[in-house]
Amino acid sequence: WLRQPVPEGLRRPPGPRGYPVLGNVLELRKDAHLALTRLSRRYGDVMEVRIGTRPVLVLSGLDTIRQALVKQGDDFMGRPDLYSFRFVADGQSLGFSPDSGEVWKARRKLAQSALKSFSAAPSPTSSCSCLLEEHVSKEAEYLVTKFLQLMEEEKRFEPYRYLVASVANVICAMCFGKRYEHEDQELLKLVNSTEEFTDVTAAGNPADFIPLLRYLPSRSMKLFIDFNRYLLSFLQRRVKEHYETYDENNIRDITDSLIEQCLDEKLGTNTAAQLPKEKIVNLVNDLFGAGFDTITTGLSWSLMYLVTNPSIQKKIQEELDRTIGRERRPRLSDRGMLPYTEAFILEMFRHSSFLPFTIPHSTTKDTVLNGYFIPKDRCVFINQWQVNHDEKLWKDPETFNPERFLSADGTKVNKEDGEKVLVFGLGRRRCIGENIARGQVFLFLVTLLQQLEFSVCEGGRVDMTPLYGLSLKHKRCEHFQVRQRFLMKGRS
Numbered sequence: 001w002l003r004q005p006v007p008e009g010l011r012r013p014p015g016p017r018g019y020p021v022l023g024n025v026l027e028l029r030k031d032a033h034l035a036l037t038r039l040s041r042r043y044g045d046v047m048e049v050r051i052g053t054r055p056v057l058v059l060s061g062l063d064t065i066r067q068a069l070v071k072q073g074d075d076f077m078g079r080p081d082l083y084s085f086r087f088v089a090d091g092q093s094l095g096f097s098p099d100s101g102e103v104w105k106a107r108r109k110l111a112q113s114a115l116k117s118f119s120a121a122p123s124p125t126s127s128c129s130c131l132l133e134e135h136v137s138k139e140a141e142y143l144v145t146k147f148l149q150l151m152e153e154e155k156r157f158e159p160y161r162y163l164v165a166s167v168a169n170v171i172c173a174m175c176f177g178k179r180y181e182h183e184d185q186e187l188l189k190l191v192n193s194t195e196e197f198t199d200v201t202a203a204g205n206p207a208d209f210i211p212l213l214r215y216l217p218s219r220s221m222k223l224f225i226d227f228n229r230y231l232l233s234f235l236q237r238r239v240k241e242h243y244e245t246y247d248e249n250n251i252r253d254i255t256d257s258l259i260e261q262c263l264d265e266k267l268g269t270n271t272a273a274q275l276p277k278e279k280i281v282n283l284v285n286d287l288f289g290a291g292f293d294t295i296t297t298g299l300s301w302s303l304m305y306l307v308t309n310p311s312i313q314k315k316i317q318e319e320l321d322r323t324i325g326r327e328r329r330p331r332l333s334d335r336g337m338l339p340y341t342e343a344f345i346l347e348m349f350r351h352s353s354f355l356p357f358t359i360p361h362s363t364t365k366d367t368v369l370n371g372y373f374i375p376k377d378r379c380v381f382i383n384q385w386q387v388n389h390d391e392k393l394w395k396d397p398e399t400f401n402p403e404r405f406l407s408a409d410g411t412k413v414n415k416e417d418g419e420k421v422l423v424f425g426l427g428r429r430r431c432i433g434e435n436i437a438r439g440q441v442f443l444f445l446v447t448l449l450q451q452l453e454f455s456v457c458e459g460g461r462v463d464m465t466p467l468y469g470l471s472l473k474h475k476r477c478e479h480f481q482v483r484q485r486f487l488m489k490g491r492s
């Protein structure tokens with residue numbers, strides 16, 4: 001690594017010296033978000049650390065991050081070519097591959113539009129306002145039944161494995177028009193081993209920065225490669241089925257609509273026409289891959305906060321009883337009328353910050369940020385956790401308190417405060433599933449909480465210690481219980 005000279009009048013970002021060869025890798029292997037938050041207090045919002053011999057720029061502070069990702073968006077929109085990312089979707093991933101040029105742009109647009117078509121479109125077969133509402137309502141109702149059944153049979157249960165199957169079914173319905181039974185082994189194997197993915201893609205994974213480590217045997221790397229292979233073959237089977245039964249007069253789901261894009265010869269002027277076919281259809285890999293683990297993790301943290309804060313759960317249920325009542329099921333359009341519930345969800349995102357960093361970025365050209373010189377191709381970590389726990393933005397950031405987002409009379413969510421919570425990234429690379437994700441977390445939660453009260457059985461321990469990875473998980477908790485609040489019409 002040769003240090004590039006810094007142009008006159010500019011400075012190199014400050015940072016800790018680190019050990020020879022290893023750099024700061026030892027400090028970052030575990031809970032990198034906490035270590036980098038501590039270091040940022042000393043070195044500032046624009047800081048440089050070394051992982052192995054490779055320099056990494058670490059950005060903290062909402063203003064600095066907005067400056068980089070929004071105001072200087074083009075300079076910071078790249079993705080680094082990291083070793084582990086080459087195994088994601090066979091190196092063709094929209095979100096993880098190093099491409100950030102015209103091909104990425106066209107693919108991102110196609111993915112956004114396919115996602116919108118199969119979530120916001122009206123539901124042809126139900127009274128739901130849109131397809132997303134139909135899928136989520138159905139899966140959430142199923143969960144209510146499942147949790148009650150588990151209580152009858154076992155008296156306690158572990159919710160994550162049921163949540164993940166339900167959330168995966170929503171994205172499966174959108175992508176493949178298909179739902180799986182909760183006992184389906186093909187789906188369960190996939191959705192219950194995402195830790196194998198999030199472990200290796202965690203920011204600061206040494207094998208991404210120290211090439212020598214790639215040649216040493218690593219159990220987590222092997223599991224990661226196997227996971228990606230299994231996911232890819234699962235998805236390829238679904239795509240093959242779709243090609244075999246494709247009918248241009250009946251576009252059933254996202255996969256069909258992507259197939260339509262690459263078969264449509266009239267699209268001569270569309271940039272999509274210049275994309276290789278596979279690069280269109282395999283967008284479904286990103287949508288499916290990004291579409292269930294994140295949302296499940298958010299819902300699972302929500303349940304953990306609810307059982308450890310029963311008075312907060314009660315307030316949400318009072319709000320639901322007051323606004324929706326007990327006669328009808330919740331809808332996506334109820335969101336604006338449930339400020340306390342909205343505030344709870346924002347506080348869950350903020351306090352857990354379960355995506356502590358975005359996916360790493362890289363600079364697309366030499367640039368300057370806050371007076372510091374940043375060369376092209378610099379790997380950049382965006383510390384979302386730091387923003388969400390910054391004492392300059394939040395009073396008592398470690399306290400879980402939904403009310404911090406509410407107006408004094410409790411009737412409105414303060415929009416500006418809500419926008420300070422950083423979980424979906426910002427700018428050119430901002431998450432394309434944000435609307436769907438917010439809608440799903442809301443509708444799953446309110447459907448469950450309208451009918452069920454969650455608790456942990458006596459003596460059952462709840463461990464909220466976050467386990468570091470691309471997403472922060474908690475240890476699974478076997479001690480959940482539910483109580484039916486009332487008998488919903490149409491439920492036996």
Ligand code: HEM
Nearest residue numbers: 095287290291294295358359423424425429431432433437
């Ligand atoms: C990227 C968060 C759900 C699709 C991202 C990024 C974050 C994020 C932090 C990286 C932003 C960056 O690098 O600056 C979340 C959270 C979710 C969620 C917290 C749920 C609570 C979803 C869903 C989908 C999705 C449901 C699609 C169905 C994507 C895609 C990218 C992405 C395709 C890559 C975008 C690109 O690199 O251009 N998401 N996401 N996400 N997300 Fe999400």
